[in-house]
Amino acid sequence: MVQFFQQLINGVSIGSVYSLMAVGYSLVYSIMNFSNFAHGGVIMVGSYIGFYLLTSAKVPFPAALLGAAAGAGVLAIIVERIAYSPLRHRSAPFLYFIISAMGASMFIENFVVATIGPTFKTYPAVFSRWPIEIGPFYIGRIDVLIFVSAAMCLLGLVYFIDRTKLGKAVQATSFNHRAASLMGVNTGFVITLVFAIGGLLAGIAGVLFGMKYTVYPQMGAITIKSFIAAVFGGLGSLPGAVIGSLLLGIIETLVSGYFSSQYRDLISFTLLIAVLIFRPIGLMGKVTEEKA
Amino acid sequence: MASTSLPKVVKLGWIGSLTGDQAVWGQCEFNTVKMLAEEVNASGGLLGAQIEVIGYDTRGDALEAVNAVRRLTSQDKAICIIGPNASGQAIPISSVLEEMKVPDIATVATNPKVTVVDGKVKPFNFRVCFIDPYQGAVAAGYAFDVLGFRRAAVLYDVADDYSQGLTEFFIQTFTEKGGQIVAKEAFKFGDTDFRPQLSKIKAANPDVIFMPYFFKEVALSANQARELGIRATLMGGDGWPSEVLLEMAADAVEGSYLVNHLDFDDPEVAEFKAAYEAKYGRKVELNGFLAHDAFAVFVDAVRRAGSFDPVAIRDAIETTSIKGITGTINIDPNTHNPEGKEAAIIKIEGGKYVFQQKYAP
Amino acid sequence: MEWFYVKGILIQSGINLTAVLGLSLLTGFTGLFSFGHAGFMAVGGYAAVFAGMRLGLPYPLALLFGGLVAGIVSLPIGRLTLNLKGDYFCIATLGFGEAIRLILDNVQTFGGARGWPGIPVTTDLFNVAVVAIIGTFVMVRLVNSRHGRNMIAVREEELAARTVGIDAFKYKMLSLFISAMYAGVAGGLQGYYLGFLQPKMFSITKSTEFTIMVIFGGIGSITGTVFGTLLLTALPEVLRAFAIWRLVVYGAAVIFIMISRPEGLMGGKELSLAALRRLFGPRPKREVPS
Numbered sequence: 044m045v046q047f048f049q050q051l052i053n054g055v056s057i058g059s060v061y062s063l064m065a066v067g068y069s070l071v072y073s074i075m076n077f078s079n080f081a082h083g084g085v086i087m088v089g090s091y092i093g094f095y096l097l098t099s100a101k102v103p104f105p106a107a108l109l110g111a112a113a114g115a116g117v118l119a120i121i122v123e124r125i126a127y128s129p130l131r132h133r134s135a136p137f138l139y140f141i142i143s144a145m146g147a148s149m150f151i152e153n154f155v156v157a158t159i160g161p162t163f164k165t166y167p168a169v170f171s172r173w174p175i176e177i178g179p180f181y182i183g184r185i186d187v188l189i190f191v192s193a194a195m196c197l198l199g200l201v202y203f204i205d206r207t208k209l210g211k212a213v214q215a216t217s218f219n220h221r222a223a224s225l226m227g228v229n230t231g232f233v234i235t236l237v238f239a240i241g242g243l244l245a246g247i248a249g250v251l252f253g254m255k256y257t258v259y260p261q262m263g264a265i266t267i268k269s270f271i272a273a274v275f276g277g278l279g280s281l282p283g284a285v286i287g288s289l290l291l292g293i294i295e296t297l298v299s300g301y302f303s304s305q306y307r308d309l310i311s312f313t314l315l316i317a318v319l320i321f322r323p324i325g326l327m328g329k330v331t332e333e334k335a
Numbered sequence: 336m337a338s339t340s341l342p343k344v345v346k347l348g349w350i351g352s353l354t355g356d357q358a359v360w361g362q363c364e365f366n367t368v369k370m371l372a373e374e375v376n377a378s379g380g381l382l383g384a385q386i387e388v389i390g391y392d393t394r395g396d397a398l399e400a401v402n403a404v405r406r407l408t409s410q411d412k413a414i415c416i417i418g419p420n421a422s423g424q425a426i427p428i429s430s431v432l433e434e435m436k437v438p439d440i441a442t443v444a445t446n447p448k449v450t451v452v453d454g455k456v457k458p459f460n461f462r463v464c465f466i467d468p469y470q471g472a473v474a475a476g477y478a479f480d481v482l483g484f485r486r487a488a489v490l491y492d493v494a495d496d497y498s499q500g501l502t503e504f505f506i507q508t509f510t511e512k513g514g515q516i517v518a519k520e521a522f523k524f525g526d527t528d529f530r531p532q533l534s535k536i537k538a539a540n541p542d543v544i545f546m547p548y549f550f551k552e553v554a555l556s557a558n559q560a561r562e563l564g565i566r567a568t569l570m571g572g573d574g575w576p577s578e579v580l581l582e583m584a585a586d587a588v589e590g591s592y593l594v595n596h597l598d599f600d601d602p603e604v605a606e607f608k609a610a611y612e613a614k615y616g617r618k619v620e621l622n623g624f625l626a627h628d629a630f631a632v633f634v635d636a637v638r639r640a641g642s643f644d645p646v647a648i649r650d651a652i653e654t655t656s657i658k659g660i661t662g663t664i665n666i667d668p669n670t671h672n673p674e675g676k677e678a679a680i681i682k683i684e685g686g687k688y689v690f691q692q693k694y695a696p
Numbered sequence: 697m698e699w700f701y702v703k704g705i706l707i708q709s710g711i712n713l714t715a716v717l718g719l720s721l722l723t724g725f726t727g728l729f730s731f732g733h734a735g736f737m738a739v740g741g742y743a744a745v746f747a748g749m750r751l752g753l754p755y756p757l758a759l760l761f762g763g764l765v766a767g768i769v770s771l772p773i774g775r776l777t778l779n780l781k782g783d784y785f786c787i788a789t790l791g792f793g794e795a796i797r798l799i800l801d802n803v804q805t806f807g808g809a810r811g812w813p814g815i816p817v818t819t820d821l822f823n824v825a826v827v828a829i830i831g832t833f834v835m836v837r838l839v840n841s842r843h844g845r846n847m848i849a850v851r852e853e854e855l856a857a858r859t860v861g862i863d864a865f866k867y868k869m870l871s872l873f874i875s876a877m878y879a880g881v882a883g884g885l886q887g888y889y890l891g892f893l894q895p896k897m898f899s900i901t902k903s904t905e906f907t908i909m910v911i912f913g914g915i916g917s918i919t920g921t922v923f924g925t926l927l928l929t930a931l932p933e934v935l936r937a938f939a940i941w942r943l944v945v946y947g948a949a950v951i952f953i954m955i956s957r958p959e960g961l962m963g964g965k966e967l968s969l970a971a972l973r974r975l976f977g978p979r980p981k982r983e984v985p986s
Contacts, residue, residue, distance in 0.1 A: 046538050049563075053530040060528070078783055129955040137782070138729060139954055142911045145904055146950030153354055153943035161358035162617065163551050165583045174562045181563050256527040256555055257583060261356055264525055267790075267900070274787040299531035305493050305521040309798050312791035316777065319788065323780050353940045362940070391936055394943065397890055397897055402704050402933060409700035423811060423897075427890035430817045435700070452814040493801050496810040496894065523798070 045179045050300040051293065056186035058272075058292020062285040063193045063251060065269035065276075067244030069284035070200060074217045074237045076279075077140040078270060081122050083263025084151030085242055089115030089249030090258045091159065097167055104169045112246035119242025120235055122147050131234070148263065155260040164258040185255045192251060196244055197285050203240075204281075213237060217279075275315050277328025287326060291315070345384045345643050347372065347633065348413030350403045350428075351420045351442075353392035356524075360420050364442055364626040365390045366615050368417055371630045381637055389413060393424055400424035401431055408435035414645050415440070415636075417629045420622055422446035422496055425460065432459035438649040440629040443573070443622055445470065445497060450671035461652050461671045463628045463664055464596065465678065467497070469696075470572050471504025471547075473594050473678045476696035478543050478570055479512045481680075482592070486517045488541035488567070490532055490556060492548045493521035501547035501572050508696065517541045522552075529556040530563060537565050549574040554583035561587045568592065576681065576688060578618040585686040595679045596661040597624055598690040603660050628659030632666070703821050709929040710824035711885045716909045716925045717828075717835050717918070718878025723907065724915035725839055726871040727851030728778075729786045732793030733879050734902035738895065739796060740766035740880020741887040742806055745815050748888070755818045759827070759884040766880025767873045774872040778865060793903055800895040811894030812887075819889035827885060831878060836918050838874070847871055848916065912953055913961050920962030927961075 064086060071079045093111035096102050102110070126143040170188070174181040204210040215223040216233045224230045252262065269288060276287020291311065298310045319325065349368050352361030365388075372386040380386065389411050391403035400419055407413040408431065416432075416439040419425055425444035432439050441449055441462040450460045478484045487509055492498035506516050518539040520532035533556065536544060544560065544567050546553055553575055560569070569591040576595050580588065597604055607627060611619040636651035637643065655666040667674040677693040715737055722728050744762025747753040753761060777788040801809040838844050849857040850864045858864050887893045905928075913924025931949065935942045957963070 046534060049534050050531060053528075053534060056530075057528050078786075126951050126955065135959075138723070138911055138915065141729070142908055143951050143954040145908060146947045146954065148947070150944055150947030150951065153941075153947060156354055156358055157940045157944055160617065161362060163359070163554075163579055163583065165554075165579075172558065172562065176564075183562060257551060259551065260358075261525075262527075265527060271787055271791070274783055278783055296531040299520070300535050304532050304535070305802050306798060307521075308523060308791075309795045312795050316788050316791055319780055319784055320776055323784060325784070354943050358940075390939070392939060392942055395896075397892065397894065398708055398886070399932070401890060402701075402708065403936075405704035406698075406701045406933075406936070409698035423892075423894045426811065426813050427892040430891050431704075446810055448810075448813040492809075493798070494809055494896065496808075496896070499801075499809045 046300070049180055050296050052180060052182055052186075053300075054293035054296030055190065055289060056183060056292070057296060058289035059186065059190040059193050060252060060255065060265075061269045061272045061292055062288030063189055063196065063248040064245070064266050065273045065284040065288045066193065066196050066200065066281060067241040067248065068266065068269055069273045069276075069279065069281055070244070071237060071241045072273065073279035073281070074213065074234060075127070075140070077137040078144070079241070080141065080144040080266075080270075081119075081126070081147040081151065082241065082245055082269075083266035084148045085115050085119050085122065085245040085263075086249040086252065086266065087155065087258075087260065087263040088118050088151060089242075089246030090253035090262065091155065091164075091249075092246070093250035094164055094166060094253055094258050097169070108247060108250050111250045112243040115246030115249060116239045116242035118151075119238045119245065122151075123235065123238040152260050152263060159260070161260060164253075166254045166258065169254060183255075185251070189251050189255065192247060193285060193288075196247070197281055200240070200281055209233075209236065271312075271315065275318065275325055277325030280325070280327040283325060283327030290326075341382055341384060341643065343384055344387050345381065346387050346389055346407075346411050346413045348404075348407035348411065348416035348437075349388060349390035349418050350393050350400055350407070350416060350424070351390075351418040352395045353390070355394040355396075357395050357420060360443070360620055360622040361392075361418075363617075363620040363623045364418060364420055367611065367619070367623040367626040368630055370611065370614055371627065375634060381634060382641065382643070384643070393419055395421065395424070397424055397427045400428050404428045404431045404439075405435075408432070408437045413437065414643050415633050415648055417626060417633065418442055419444065422449050425449040425462075429457045429460050433457070435645075436649070437645040438652055440632055440652065442625040442629050446500060456669055456671055459649060461632070461666060463632060463659065463661070463673055464573075464625050465676050466672060467500030468504045470594050470678065471501045471506075472508040472696040473680075473694055474501070474545060474547075474570055474572060475505045475508035475512065475514070477592065477594075477680055477694055478545070479509055479514050481694075482543070482568070484542040484568070485514050486539075486541045487514055487543050487545055488518040488520070488536045488539055489516065489545045489547070490520050490522065490529065490536065491546075492524050492552065494524040495548065497574065498548045502545075505545050505547065522556075526552075527555055528559070530559050533560050533563050533565060536560075537563055541567050543568045543570050546571045547574065550577045550580040551583075553588070554580050557584045557587035557591070573621055576621045581683070581686055581688075585683075588683050589686070591683045592691075593681050593683070595681045595688075596621065596676075598679050599681075599688050600690055601660065607660060624661050628661050628664060631657055631659050632664060705930055705933055707819065707821050707824050707889060709926050710821070710828040711819075711882050711889065712906070712909065712929050713828045713922060713925045714824075714831050714885060715879045715882035716906050716921055717831050718875035718882075719906050720910045720913070720915075720918065720921040721835060721839070721847070721878075722871050722875040723910050724917070724921065725844060725851060726847045726868055728868065728871070729782070729907070730789040730875075731786050731900060731903050731907070732789035732791070732796075733875070733906050734898035734900070735789075735793030735796035736766045736770060736876040736879035737883035737886070737902070738800060738898035739769050739883065740877075741883025741893050741898075742800065742812070743880065744884025745812060745887045745893055746806070749815065755823075755888065759881050759888075762884035763877040763881035766883065767877040770872050770876035771869070774869045778868045778872065790900065790903075793898070793900060797895045797898055806893075809895060811892055811896075813892050815887055815891045815893065817888065817891040819885050824885055824889075827881060831881070832918065832922060835878075839918060843867070843870065851916075908950060912950070914959055914963050914965075917962040917966055919965070919967040924961050 092114040096107035272288035276283030393400040640647040640651040740762035743765035747761040748758035913920030
């Protein structure tokens with residue numbers, strides 16, 4: 044029983060890492076309706092920015108976090124301008140966006156390999172790495188921070204989208220780009236804003252991921268799990284992305300712990316696909332009506 | 336004299352990962368080979384000729400490795416190739432080497448089948464590292480006989496050939512000696528969190544956890560093991576040694592043992608390390624030492640052959656017996672492996688790699 | 697350029713083309729986006745090598761066997777996932793690809809993650825060319841047939857296609873089955889070319905490379921697929937001089953093509969003798985419909 048609860052803690056913690064990455068990704072999806080595969084690259088760059096701010100510039104942690112978020116936000120806008128915006132203006136199908144995103148992801152990752160180098164970097168210890176012991180259970184300090192951050196990002200975004208005027212513009216754009224622009228919404232600005240926010244979230248995710256694990260050029264690859272989780276939770280739904288992530292983390296952990304770590308992904312993918320068969324729009328996906 | 340007919344420049348090929356997941360190791364190998372070639376060139380060259388190193392990236396892909404070797408052997412007319420740094424690329428290039436009759440000296444391709452398949456030695460494939468069965472047996476033998484452990488757990492990378500190889504032979508030797516494997520858990524390359532598997536291992540209460548994979552994952556899993564309150568001794572193979580491991584997880588790996596190719600405090604090793612760091616501003620990874628020895632085997636073979644003919648070089652490599660920085664390299668013509676190369680057991684003490692002893696199972 | 701080197705690139709192009717042709721049918725003509733095609737390639741590759749080395753089938757039959765097994769494996773996968781839309785289908789195929797790799801990593805009788813060495817090297821430029829040319833020919837015939845047009849109808853407007861009596865699900869299944877067969881044959885070609893199979897060869901990266909080739913060539917064009925594949929297979933080789941900057945340039949090239957020619961190389965058009973004649977030759981006389 045002790046082991047079961049420890050595994051549950053492990054699962055929630057892994058799921059929180061996925062969800063931190065999935066929120067920004069899902070936000071972009073909800074507006075643009077395509078999977079932004081460059082998100083992982085932006086997270087990685089954010090992580091490097093945070094690392095160098097802490098080690099070379101020696102700024103305090105909150106400043107490093109802000110710097111990383113800002114830097115990643117700027118990068119996300121640049122990616123949007125170069126790789127997506129020309130496609131948007133021609134109303135190209137989503138396939139082209141995805142390929143362009145893959146090109147961007149390849150570019151960013153290998154640019155870092157070629158300039159900074161392929162070596163893994165270690166974040167300086169901002170928090171004690173030693174976990175909090177509660178009875179027989181071990182809970183990592185960074186895990187708590189990541190969980191809280193993911194929850195705050197989610198709540199902040201939901202507030203922004205539901206309660207602010209700009210948020211309404213985002214919602215309108217998400218619903219229909221053309222109609223929104225006819226209603227006087229500056230959709231170009233809204234899209235830039237959404238990418239900027241997605242980038243900010245990526246920067247925060249990058250720093251926290253780097254602190255918990257390590258920083259390396261291929262770390263963006265872990266976002267594939269967030270992508271899966273976001274689909275599972277229902278694409279375009281922010282709470283869905285978070286819940287999907289937590290569930291994926293817990294499922295993976297329990298499969299490893301109680302069935303087979305060798306076949307973990309096989310079993311967890313099969314479960315996810317089974318869910319999709321019964322609920323083809325994910326757990327909390329938007330029901331989109333087919334065009335007649 | 337024959338030297339008048341010898342060319343002024345000869346080309347030495349190198350293949351490996353300059354990009355992708357293995358770039359840390361590949362870039363180090365390529366840098367090492369380039370640096371050593373410059374040294375030879377500065378001191379009069381090889382049989383009077385300057386060595387030009389041509390290196391191609393494989394990004395860890397077998398098809399790319401084959402293309403790179405095709406290019407090196409035909410277009411570039413390389414007389415010998417050093418690399419690659421993975422068995423998955425060293426195995427498929429052999430048919431190209433045989434067709435073009437150019438020898439290859441692999442650095443850390445540890446799968447037995449790189450040089451021998453179905454009992455037949457591949458004529459143009461060589462290597463300077465020891466192989467998986469040997470390393471697995473060394474680790475298991477040392478854990479059982481010297482350290483006296485009886486209950487072992489293994490955590491391994493199911494998607495990695497090197498990790499699977501070491502796991503198999505560790506378990507085989509350890510159980511043959513009468514030890515018990517209390518847990519065998521896997522993760523998949525790309526994972527960063529190992530706590531589900533470690534929690535399970537913890538419940539099995541092992542004396543030692545064998546971790547046959549590369550140092551990034553070692554650092555992460557070692558840290559997480561300690562976070563979960565696991566106090567068992569950790570043990571690993573030649574994927575461990577790196578300064579980066581100590582940066583990432585010095586406390587967690589304190590007291591761990593690992594199997595290595597060399598003693599880091601050896602004066603010759605230290606000299607090479609210092610030269611590399613001065614030139615590139617980065618720490619040398621383990622692959623650099625093996626690339627160093629592969630290069631030494633190449634230079635020695637050319638000198639003994641007295642010719643730049645790839646087949647003559649191949650014949651000379653078969654009878655190699657030199658002292659490299661990773662130990663004595665006696666190539667066995669029947670296996671093309673460096674036979675009798677002893678493993679060095681290293682303990683991590685006080686945040687340093689401390690040489691314990693040379694050990695053969 | 698030395699022929700020996702060029703030959704290697706051509707063989708690789710032929711192998712890629714065989715796989716990409718199938719994917720072109722699925723993505724370009726039926727509108728389904730697969731992230732797991734390398735998985736079908738793996739199934740076909742291991743099945744073909746199994747047929748050749750363990751069952752003693754001759755090389756051409758072994759390749760066919762590989763293609764067939766990959767096709768058969770696609771049936772239950774398709775049955776379960778083809779009703780999923782866009783990214784949901786995409787995630788299902790991604791999961792399938794990874795699951796196949798994981799199974800092969802674990803199955804020790806095929807060598808597990810350490811791979812299957814010692815496969816006789818049988819694939820050469822001649823048989824790759826034969827397979828790729830037959831494959832292209834069959835595919836051209838297929839997409840120009842009634843079935844091909846129905847698939848395009850499914851891609852363009854699934855609901856509309858259904859209302860005019862096209863069984864959309866059946867066409868999606870057919871498209872997936874054929875594309876899996878092509879990938880399976882390509883896997884066999886690759887196994888017998890390298891003399892070695894390893895699950896690592898069939899990663900997500902491989903699947904995405906194939907998809908990039910399809911889109912790069914232009915969806916809905918077999919000519920585009922052929923040119924896209926040849927160009928993108930050769931590109932990394934051409935970029936060798938860039939060393940560590942190679943994939944940076946490759947990534948930039950992909951973005952550049954997408955934003956400058958978002959309809960892809962051929963933009964859905966086919967290059968045919970008739971089209972060439974129209975372009976260069978005298979105007980054809982208007983034929984009287986019979």
